[in-house]
Amino acid sequence: xxxxxxxxxxxxxxxxxxxxxxxxxxxxxxxxxxxxxxxxxxxxxxxxxxxxxxxxxxxxxxxxxxxxxxxxxxxxxxxxxxxxxxxxxxxxxxxxxxxxxxxxxxxxxxxxxxxxxxxxxxxxxxxxxxxxxxxxxxxxxxxxxxxxxxxxxxxxxxxxxxxxxxxxxxxxxxxxxxxxxxxxxxxxxxxxxxxxxxxxxxxxxxxxxxxxxxxxxxxxxxxxxxxxxxxxxxxxxxxxxxxxxxxxxxxxxxxxxxxxxxxxxxxxxxxxxxxxxxxxxxxxxxxxxxxxxxxxxxxxxxxxxxxxxxxxxxxxxxxxxxxxxxxxxxxxxxxxxxxxxxxxxxxxxxxxxxxxxxxxxxxxxxxxxxxxxxxxxxxxxxxxxxxxxxxxxxxxxxxxxxxxxxxxxxxxxxxxxxxxxxxxxxxxxxxxxxxxxxxxx
Amino acid sequence: xxxxxxxxxxxxxxxxxxxxxxxxxxxxxxxxxxxxxxxxxxxxxxxxxxxxxxxxxxxxxxxxxxxxxxxxxxxxxxxxxxxxxxxxxxxxxxxxxxxxxxxxxxxxxxxxxxxxxxxxxxxxxxxxxxxxxxxxxxxxxxxxxxxxxxxxxxxxxxxxxxxxxxxxxxxxxxxxxxxxxxxxxxxxxxxxxxxxxxxxxxxxxxxxxxxxxxxxxxxxxxxxxxxxxxxxxxxxxxxxxxxxxxxxxxxxxxxxxxxxxxxxxxxxxxxxxxxxxxxxxxxxxxxxxxxxxxxxxxxxxxxxxxxxxxxxxxxxxxxxxxxxxxxxxxxxxxxxxxxxxxxxxxxxxxxxxxxxxxxxxxxxxxxxxxxxxxxxxxxxxxxxxxxxxxxxxxxxxxxxxxxxxxxxxxxxxxxxxxxxxxxxxxxxxxxxxxxx
Numbered sequence: 019x020x021x022x023x024x025x026x027x028x029x030x031x032x033x034x035x036x037x038x039x040x041x042x043x044x045x046x047x048x049x050x051x052x053x054x055x056x057x058x059x060x061x062x063x064x065x066x067x068x069x070x071x072x073x074x075x076x077x078x079x080x081x082x083x084x085x086x087x088x089x090x091x092x093x094x095x096x097x098x099x100x101x102x103x104x105x106x107x108x109x110x111x112x113x114x115x116x117x118x119x120x121x122x123x124x125x126x127x128x129x130x131x132x133x134x135x136x137x138x139x140x141x142x143x144x145x146x147x148x149x150x151x152x153x154x155x156x157x158x159x160x161x162x163x164x165x166x167x168x169x170x171x172x173x174x175x176x177x178x179x180x181x182x183x184x185x186x187x188x189x190x191x192x193x194x195x196x197x198x199x200x201x202x203x204x205x206x207x208x209x210x211x212x213x214x215x216x217x218x219x220x221x222x223x224x225x226x227x228x229x230x231x232x233x234x235x236x237x238x239x240x241x242x243x244x245x246x247x248x249x250x251x252x253x254x255x256x257x258x259x260x261x262x263x264x265x266x267x268x269x270x271x272x273x274x275x276x277x278x279x280x281x282x283x284x285x286x287x288x289x290x291x292x293x294x295x296x297x298x299x300x301x302x303x304x305x306x307x308x309x310x311x312x313x314x315x316x317x318x319x320x321x322x323x324x325x326x327x328x329x330x331x332x333x334x335x336x337x338x339x340x341x342x343x344x345x346x347x348x349x350x351x352x353x354x355x356x357x358x359x360x361x362x363x364x365x366x367x368x369x370x371x372x373x374x375x376x377x378x379x380x381x382x383x384x385x386x387x388x389x390x391x392x393x394x395x396x397x398x399x400x401x402x403x404x405x406x407x408x409x410x411x412x413x414x415x416x417x418x419x420x421x422x423x424x425x426x427x428x429x430x431x432x433x434x435x436x437x438x439x440x441x442x443x444x445x446x447x448x449x450x451x452x453x454x455x456x457x458x459x
Numbered sequence: 460x461x462x463x464x465x466x467x468x469x470x471x472x473x474x475x476x477x478x479x480x481x482x483x484x485x486x487x488x489x490x491x492x493x494x495x496x497x498x499x500x501x502x503x504x505x506x507x508x509x510x511x512x513x514x515x516x517x518x519x520x521x522x523x524x525x526x527x528x529x530x531x532x533x534x535x536x537x538x539x540x541x542x543x544x545x546x547x548x549x550x551x552x553x554x555x556x557x558x559x560x561x562x563x564x565x566x567x568x569x570x571x572x573x574x575x576x577x578x579x580x581x582x583x584x585x586x587x588x589x590x591x592x593x594x595x596x597x598x599x600x601x602x603x604x605x606x607x608x609x610x611x612x613x614x615x616x617x618x619x620x621x622x623x624x625x626x627x628x629x630x631x632x633x634x635x636x637x638x639x640x641x642x643x644x645x646x647x648x649x650x651x652x653x654x655x656x657x658x659x660x661x662x663x664x665x666x667x668x669x670x671x672x673x674x675x676x677x678x679x680x681x682x683x684x685x686x687x688x689x690x691x692x693x694x695x696x697x698x699x700x701x702x703x704x705x706x707x708x709x710x711x712x713x714x715x716x717x718x719x720x721x722x723x724x725x726x727x728x729x730x731x732x733x734x735x736x737x738x739x740x741x742x743x744x745x746x747x748x749x750x751x752x753x754x755x756x757x758x759x760x761x762x763x764x765x766x767x768x769x770x771x772x773x774x775x776x777x778x779x780x781x782x783x784x785x786x787x788x789x790x791x792x793x794x795x796x797x798x799x800x801x802x803x804x805x806x807x808x809x810x811x812x813x814x815x816x817x818x819x820x821x822x823x824x825x826x827x828x829x830x831x832x833x834x835x836x837x838x839x840x841x842x843x844x845x846x847x848x849x850x851x852x853x854x855x856x857x858x859x860x861x862x863x864x865x866x867x868x869x870x871x872x873x874x875x876x877x878x879x880x881x882x883x884x885x886x887x888x889x890x891x892x893x894x895x
Contacts, residue, residue, distance in 0.1 A: 209638050312578070313581065
């Protein structure tokens with residue numbers, strides 16, 4: 019490794035002699051080592067709890083957020099369950115004047131940001147808004163708004179096109195609401211890549227913070243469960259009960275699993291350089307210490323099958339696999355993903371695979387594209403409290419998923435580091451390593 | 460203007476200098492295009508240089524209920540020339556554009572010829588409306604109850620679909636994601652793809668964007684009264700708004716050593732970029748150009764380039780009344796007196812506003828500008844606007860040796876992005892070629 023660094027420096031030196039490099043500004047030689055990235059605030063709007071205390075209590079209790087769907091008619095589908103949010107009075111979190119402009123997903127996300135900022139105890143008066151950013155992920159964003167817009171267009175023709183709906187229909191409107199609400203002027207980006215949307219948002223934020231290009235990035239995201247989305251998933255045959263035995267339900271790694279139950283929610287992390295966090299005396303939940311990404315090529319709607327790509331993503335994220343004590347699994351109660359993730363964990367950790375406590379929060383929340391934000395908050399809380407929430411609903415492990423799955427009861431154990439896995443159909447796989455925060459190495 | 464000083468202080472920090480020395484060099488080795496003015500790079504470039512307008516009557520959906528019936532629609536691209544029947548059923552129009560442009564870029568970069576490590580190649584695209592055209596077709600039939608629509612139209616429900624199609628076709632197993640900031644999506648995606656190389660996760664990245672016309676975005680922009688009834692006239696006093704376009708602009712980003720080792724054609728260097736927020740309004744840009752200024756400064760600082768070195772600007776130039784003034788003001792705030800000397804191109808006057816692929820298509824044009832030493836014009840420019848008083852390269856392309864070029868993209872809700880490209884080799888021929 020030493021060699022390659024030297025080589026790179028040598029190349030830099032050579033480059034400076036070529037005329038082409040004059041384009042670059044060859045100023046001083048300031049040393050600026052990489053920054054460490056910490057998690058200093060959590061904001062959670064979930065079906066099992068609003069805010070980190072409520073959420074964590076129910077995680078440990080193994081509360082299911084999955085119930086019969088409310089709000090729209092599901093009688094024509096084979097499925098009837100969903101992990102929907104409870105009724106929330108968003109006025110608790112958002113200025114009423116701004117609330118009017120937001121659709122439901124916008125409200126969900128701005129509220130999560132509010133909770134995360136409160137939790138981080140950031141004092142906006144002391145922060146440079148240009149050094150604060152937003153990196154969000156959402157799979158289908160304002161699917162309900164798009165649907166309302168389109169229906170009104172179909173019904174009334176061009177006069178039915180409602181400008182107020184259209185401006186919130188774009189996926190980046192959610193981050194824009196937050197940027198406007200809080201005057202955040204740094205990074206502003208939104209990713210939308212199926213089930214790895216939020217993982218990518220966190221990975222990108224991590225990289226910019228590590229390079230010191232921002233001090234603070236609010237990273238995460240979420241999705242809403244809307245009628246059109248339920249319809250699409252159902253028509254594509256993705257919902258439980260699909261193929262396989264057993265009744266409708268979410269049971270990752272279970273031999274009787276038969277597809278996903280849709281959920282919703284939003285989770286935001288305040289990511290901050292260690293330097294900045296220490297300077298303001300912030301409470302630090304955990305450190306974000308690595309990301310890995312790899313793609314599989316099994317098909318447009320297929321997950322990785324042999325686990326190679328998921329394993330590759332995990333290996334890239336975890337420099338020291340021997341220090342990984344728990345994994346927040348992407349396993350979502352589909353046969354392909356549950357098995358591929360199992361294979362991947364075995365490929366990376368070999369004989370240690372059985373020592374690693376694996377749990378899937380999706381068992382309580384259901385599956386949704388932007389679940390990574392909430393699941394990452396879960397990991398930060400796991401590291402902070404040294405407790406791992408259980409995988410609920412799973413009764414009988416699939417013999418091909420013979421991992422150390424935390425079932426029924428939460429587990430208490432020291433955690434040095436933890437992996438968050440995100441795997442999307444089509445084949446994007448992202449792993450993020452969180453580790454216990456220690457003030458010096 | 461104390462505000463502007465603080466802006467530059469906080470966006471150009473000392474870390475940039477160090478990083479510029481440490482970061483890997485990223486070059487462009489292939490381009491691919493589908494657009495209203497050409498379905499390959501050479502046709503596209505000739506049209507831009509000639510100032511050809513791609514605006515025409517819309518046919519992808521029935522525009523008859525609308526007052527305005529025009530758009531910069533892609534024509535002359537026959538799916539059956541590129542795809543099997545089964546593929547045509549499964550690929551949305553947006554996917555088709557993306558895959559066609561990808562194939563051009565991939566083969567132009569000689570990646571068909573050279574073996575590459577598939578684990579070190581990835582795809583990051585920007586999306587706008589994505590496959591909504593297909594989804595609209597589904598839900599139109601579904602809600603009207605006239606016939607049972609095919610669920611295969613729903614495969615394109617996710618904005619990630621085009622990205623996945625390309626990764627599957629190329630068998631790429633590196634990083635993969637999709638940015639979704641609509642009008643600045645594909646500029647943002649290029650920035651993210653660049654970071655994948657910096658992070659050591661890939662040597663080769665396919666990036667840019669693809670988007671197709673659809674009724675939702677057409678009617679949405681119409682409802683906001685942001686669409687012009689005859690043509691897109693950026694920076695002209697008579698401008699009334701954009702013309703919605705479609706297409707794909709893709710490129711291959713490659714780590715320099717990797718490109719050199721396989722003797723790849725190096726078209727330009729990707730020097731850096733910036734992405735930031737306006738924090739102002741859901742649809743209007745910050746009127747004084749403060750957000751525009753910050754993003755350009757951020758990009759230049761990241762690239763290690765000073766404002767004096769910028770030779771041309773590919774503007775966002777949507778021809779909406781507000782955007783063009785804000786952009787002009789932002790450019791002046793960065794470049795001061797020199798702003799009037801820098802030739803600016805508003806190619807949306809020709810290709811329309813392609814939303815999710817606008818940044819990609821404009822980045823391709825910017826790279827061609829560097830390569831060829833020709834700055835494409837802003838067409839339909841007749842009546843100067845006192846509020847837009849810069850050199851917009853009116854109606855005629857000009858020749859100029861360009862060493863550094865920037866491309867701006869801004870989106871609804873203040874999602875600003877700016878890309879900085881530089882000429883790669885000083886030893887190559889100076890690049891000025893005959894426009895004919």
